[in-house]
Amino acid sequence: NAGVTQTPKFQVLKTGQSMTLQCAQDMNHEYMSWYRQDPGMGLRLIHYSVGAGITDQGEVPNGYNVSRSTTEDFPLRLLSAAPSQTSVYFCASKRAGTTNEKLFFGSGTQLSVL
C-alpha cells in the first residue's frame, strides 16, 4: 500500500523556471492538499481539493496553480519560480466527510530556487 507518493524528492530551479510537483494517492481519498513548510512557520496550506474538478485556495496560494482531473492525482505547478518559494512541500490526503479524520502525508519535496 503506497499511500501518498510525492515526486521528485529534491529539485533545484533557477528563478523564472516553471515546474510541477507531483502527488498521487492510492487510498481513494476525496480530499487532497498541498502545504509548504518553512522554519519557524509550521505548515501553511497552499491549495486543496475535495474531489475531481474542485479546488480552492489556502493560506498562501500566490505563485502556485493546481488542478484535479482524477481522484488519485493532485499536481502543484510553479509558473515562474522565485527564491521565496524555496521550501519543503508536502502533499496530504484524507477521506472527505468529518474534519476529525487524520491526514496522510507524503514524504515531501525539497525545492531550492536560486
Place this chain on the structure above:
Amino acid sequence: AQSVTQLDSHVSVSEGTPVLLRCNYSSSYSPSLFWYVQHPNKGLQLLLKYTSAATLVKGINGFEAEFKKSETSFHLTKPSAHMSDAAEYFCVVSPTSGTYKYIFGTGTRLKVLA
C-alpha cells in the same frame, strides 16, 4: 477564527525524564485537535487526536494529551523520553464546518539528551 499556539519552539529533555510539549488553541466552536510528529527528513505522522469522546487521549509510542476546555489547552506528554522521540511535533486544529483549512502550529523541536 481558529488559531493554535505552540508555546515552545525548542524543548530539551534527558532520556528517561518526562516530556511536556504545550499547545493552546482558540476556536469559536468545539474543535478536533491533533498532534503530529515529524522525524528528520520524513513526512508527518499522526500521534493522537481529540474528537470530544474523552478528554484524555492516548496515542502511539506512549504519548498522551489532555484536552482542557477551560484552559483552551491540549498539551502533549510522555512519562519517559526515549532517544527515538527526538523530532518535531505539530499541534493542529480542525477547520470550521464547511471548510478544509486545518491550522498548524509552528512546531516544537524536541531534543533528547543521552
